[in-house]
Amino acid sequence: MISQILSLAFLAQTIRITVPYALASIGGVYSERGGVTNIALEGIILTGAFCTVVGTYYTGSPLVGILCGVSGGLLTALIHAVVSINIKADQIISGIAINLFAVGITKFVLEILFHSSSNSSRIVGLPHIPMGFIEHQPDVAHLLGNPMVLATIAIIIASQFIIFRTRFGLRLRAVGENPEAADTVGIKVNLYRYYGVMISGVLAGLSGAWLAFDQHSFTDGMSAGRGYIALAAMIVGKWNPLGAAAACLLFGFAESLQIQLQGGGLPTQFIQMIPYIATIIVLAGFIGKAVAPAADGVPYEKEK
Amino acid sequence: MKYAIELVGITKRFARTVANDNVTLSVSAGSIHALVGENGAGKTTLMETLYGIYQPDSGKIRIHDTEVAIKSPQDSIRQGIGMVHQHFMLVPTLSVLENIILGAEDTRNAFLDLAKTSERITALADKFSLSVPLNEKVQDLGVGIQQRVEILKALYRKADILILDEPTAVLTPQESTRLFGILSELKQQGKTIVLITHKLNEVMEISDRVSVMRKGKIVGEMDTPTTSPQEIAELMVGRPVLLRVEKSKANTGKPVLSISNLSYVDRRGVEILKNVNFSVASGEILGIAGVEGNGQTQLVECITGLVKPTSGTISLNGVNLVGFPVKRVFDSGLAHVPEDRLKRGLVVDFTVKENLILGLHTRQEFNSRLSMRRSAIEQNARMLIKKYDVRPDDPDAIARGLSGGNQQKVIIARELSRNAQLIVASQPTRGVDIGGTEFIHRSIISERDKGKAVLLISADLTEVLSLSDRIAVIYDGMIVKIFPDNKVEESELGLFMTGTKGNGREASLA
Numbered sequence: 158m159i160s161q162i163l164s165l166a167f168l169a170q171t172i173r174i175t176v177p178y179a180l181a182s183i184g185g186v187y188s189e190r191g192g193v194t195n196i197a198l199e200g201i202i203l204t205g206a207f208c209t210v211v212g213t214y215y216t217g218s219p220l221v222g223i224l225c226g227v228s229g230g231l232l233t234a235l236i237h238a239v240v241s242i243n244i245k246a247d248q249i250i251s252g253i254a255i256n257l258f259a260v261g262i263t264k265f266v267l268e269i270l271f272h273s274s275s276n277s278s279r280i281v282g283l284p285h286i287p288m289g290f291i292e293h294q295p296d297v298a299h300l301l302g303n304p305m306v307l308a309t310i311a312i313i314i315a316s317q318f319i320i321f322r323t324r325f326g327l328r329l330r331a332v333g334e335n336p337e338a339a340d341t342v343g344i345k346v347n348l349y350r351y352y353g354v355m356i357s358g359v360l361a362g363l364s365g366a367w368l369a370f371d372q373h374s375f376t377d378g379m380s381a382g383r384g385y386i387a388l389a390a391m392i393v394g395k396w397n398p399l400g401a402a403a404a405c406l407l408f409g410f411a412e413s414l415q416i417q418l419q420g421g422g423l424p425t426q427f428i429q430m431i432p433y434i435a436t437i438i439v440l441a442g443f444i445g446k447a448v449a450p451a452a453d454g455v456p457y458e459k460e461k
Numbered sequence: 462m463k464y465a466i467e468l469v470g471i472t473k474r475f476a477r478t479v480a481n482d483n484v485t486l487s488v489s490a491g492s493i494h495a496l497v498g499e500n501g502a503g504k505t506t507l508m509e510t511l512y513g514i515y516q517p518d519s520g521k522i523r524i525h526d527t528e529v530a531i532k533s534p535q536d537s538i539r540q541g542i543g544m545v546h547q548h549f550m551l552v553p554t555l556s557v558l559e560n561i562i563l564g565a566e567d568t569r570n571a572f573l574d575l576a577k578t579s580e581r582i583t584a585l586a587d588k589f590s591l592s593v594p595l596n597e598k599v600q601d602l603g604v605g606i607q608q609r610v611e612i613l614k615a616l617y618r619k620a621d622i623l624i625l626d627e628p629t630a631v632l633t634p635q636e637s638t639r640l641f642g643i644l645s646e647l648k649q650q651g652k653t654i655v656l657i658t659h660k661l662n663e664v665m666e667i668s669d670r671v672s673v674m675r676k677g678k679i680v681g682e683m684d685t686p687t688t689s690p691q692e693i694a695e696l697m698v699g700r701p702v703l704l705r706v707e708k709s710k711a712n713t714g715k716p717v718l719s720i721s722n723l724s725y726v727d728r729r730g731v732e733i734l735k736n737v738n739f740s741v742a743s744g745e746i747l748g749i750a751g752v753e754g755n756g757q758t759q760l761v762e763c764i765t766g767l768v769k770p771t772s773g774t775i776s777l778n779g780v781n782l783v784g785f786p787v788k789r790v791f792d793s794g795l796a797h798v799p800e801d802r803l804k805r806g807l808v809v810d811f812t813v814k815e816n817l818i819l820g821l822h823t824r825q826e827f828n829s830r831l832s833m834r835r836s837a838i839e840q841n842a843r844m845l846i847k848k849y850d851v852r853p854d855d856p857d858a859i860a861r862g863l864s865g866g867n868q869q870k871v872i873i874a875r876e877l878s879r880n881a882q883l884i885v886a887s888q889p890t891r892g893v894d895i896g897g898t899e900f901i902h903r904s905i906i907s908e909r910d911k912g913k914a915v916l917l918i919s920a921d922l923t924e925v926l927s928l929s930d931r932i933a934v935i936y937d938g939m940i941v942k943i944f945p946d947n948k949v950e951e952s953e954l955g956l957f958m959t960g961t962k963g964n965g966r967e968a969s970l971a
């Protein structure tokens with residue numbers, strides 16, 4: 158069994174599961190660092206996946222599909238931004254509403270376009286960059302040569318720098334920690350909050366695109382709670398891109414372990430608990446106190 | 462005369478109040494101009510309007526003889542205006558360096574150019590003797606250093622007009638002296654400074670000119686050398702004020718609070734209180750003088766049951782309080798005016814009438830087990846608001862919207878209405894104006910005269926000296942000296958407060 162775990166196929170499986178978590182989770186980091194709680198990630202992933210499928214299906218081009226997915230995610234995030242930042246409504250409620258709405262609208266349009274209430278027609282997958290040295294293992298080669306895997310790695314690393322080393326990141330963090338202070342040095346608080354939420358929309362939309370290509374179709378409710386797991390990973394990772402990505406990798410690992418162990422004699426209910434038990438242990442045992450940005454979830458008002 | 466700032470006919474209304482009513486104010490270039498006035502007079506609003514945080518409803522602003530439109534802090538920063546706010550505007554989780562550059566960052570290849578910026582800031586800090594640890598997080602620093610960060614932040618943006626809103630309210634006497642040194646230096650270098658303060662000795666000491674505000678209007682303006690604290694105070698309050706506290710001799714009874722061998726080691730293992738012994742008798746005020754951070758906060762937390770001492774006893778009328786839950790401590794006959802009014806004194810989003818029964822809410826008069834007695838709560842509020850002159854006189858006002866001085870009056874009103882045997886008052890007049898201070902001092906003295914025991918903790922030496930019947934000095938977690946009366950020189954107290962004298966060191970110095 159150990160050899161199974163250490164196999165390349167297992168690694169590939171782990172990465173396949175981790176990528177969508179990581180993209181959404183880092184999206185969450187941008188949004189919450191700027192002070193907007195974003196549980197709408199779940200709905201954004203779903204919309205992103207749906208738009209990707211539609212775009213790819215009608216044009217035959219995965220690239221156009223990704224663009225559609227990202228735009229769908231961005232638009233959904235913009236709804237959350239308007240409701241949270243301008244209307245100053247409760248951000249949790251806005252998120253829940255968007256998540257419920259996303260389930261409904263995707264299903265509705267699915268019916269219209271594909272005449273099915275459960276899944277779309279099949280779409281093409283992403284082309285992959287040839288990886289000569291492991292072409293004898295096509296599953297693995299396809300995954301490691303997948304441009305979205307490479308893009309995800311680049312996004313994780315770049316985000317760490319953007320958040321902590323650039324002017325944009327500094328301002329974003331300031332706006333999420335103490336918006337009054339940011340305002341008094343002339344930073345446009347709501348503008349930066351918009352940027353944060355919009356980036357989260359793009360990244361969660363990409364996360365949805367990944368799911369779409371991975372399954373070659375859209376199925377009803379296919380985000381399946383990934384947005385929430387991504388949020389949990391963001392917290393475990395203490396709102397740091399690298400930390401969040403590491404937490405996602407841990408979840409990905411636990412989940413592929415679960416898949417690997419199924420049928421191995423242990424009761425399935427127990428095996429299915431593995432990823433969640435791992436979360437609790439990590440949260441309770443190793444991470445220490447995670448402190449959210451001080452103004453996370455609090456709309457900014459000038460004249461109280 | 463050349464003016465750096467001219468505000469002409471500024472009016473600013475908030476929903477319910479006219480904070481500034483047709484205010485005209487001119488500040489000469491290169492001078493230090495003091496702006497004084499009661500809590501809620503509109504000083505902060507006026508300066509924040511100049512700084513672009515608020516838009517005036519009418520009025521004009523001229524900077525160095527040019528009329529300017531200031532629509533946001535960005536505009537005022539561009540005009541060379543910097544402001545150190547009453548409540549610091551720093552991001553606690555960011556480093557000092559990040560806080561200073563925030564909003565005015567230099568970049569190189571898309572990244573923050575921290576190396577170049579640190580050099581610039583270090584040079585600036587040296588020029589004005591404003592040393593700060595650039596790479597530490599602001600949340601780990603004391604208020605004195607945070608304030609220097611705020612000043613540097615303004616200078617880094619090339620401010621030549623600097624507004625300081627009650628800068629000394631949170632400083633120790635030593636830090637204040639240091640700040641005034643910095644301000645003189647800034648003036649030497651040609652900067653213009655507006656200083657908002659409640660402390661008239663500071664006005665006399667450092668300002669060139671002083672403007673007095675009352676209820677949104679400027680009611681007086683004079684050159685500092687030609688005026689007196691008495692005159693300023695009268696203008697501020699609109700009636701003669703007693704700057705000195707009047708009180709009769711204490712009529713001391715038996716001890717109410719006795720603390721013996723009290724020690725406290727905090728979670729990190731640091732010994733904060735070391736074998737503290739003292740007692741407070743009924744009918745007397747014991748003042749504890751000390752530089753902030755020498756264990757006063759923890760001493761109060763031990764007495765009020767918020768933390769458990771490591772060893773020792775705290776007895777109230779002969780009953781040892783150590784280990785009691787907080788409610789039982791208070792029920793044993795204690796009232797507490799906490800040092801941090803926003804954190805521990807009030808629930809800022811509750812109304813005044815709700816705040817006035819916090820901690821008393823389980824008493825039968827307010828609570829019929831099934832529900833709160835609303836009319837009793839309302840009546841209690843009306844009575845206390847009248848007695849303590851809380852403004853506005855509206856039981857349903859939200860505490861957050863009250864000025865600092867009025868928030869403090871709400872706390873004092875509630876705590877004194879407990880009718881407790883022992884009153885522990887920490888920094889009871891911090892940020893409170895002259896009128897309010899006078900009133901709070903009189904209330905505390907009248908409680909003493911009713912035979913209550915009062916433990917007063919204050920960083921304001923004038924307050925300790927004028928209120929106390931006996932004075933204890935705390936230094937490094939120890940009571941290093943107890944003076945049997947209040948006839949002691951400030952300078953003498955200072956020596957004990959800084960550890961130069963006390964604990965056997967007297968002999969070696971003598």
Ligand SMILES: Nc1ncnc2c1ncn2[C@@H]1O[C@H](COP(=O)(O)OP(=O)(O)OP(=O)(O)O)[C@@H](O)[C@H]1O
Binds near residue numbers: 461475505862863
């Ligand atoms: N943002 C605001 N919204 C509504 N009312 C406000 C606001 N800021 C101030 N006020 C009101 O305007 C008046 C002037 O307040 P301001 O803070 O300028 O007084 P101040 O002179 O600075 O008092 P203090 O000495 O207590 O700091 C007060 O009645 C206050 O309640």
Ligand SMILES: [Mg+2]
Binds near residue numbers: 547
């Ligand atoms: Mg003020």
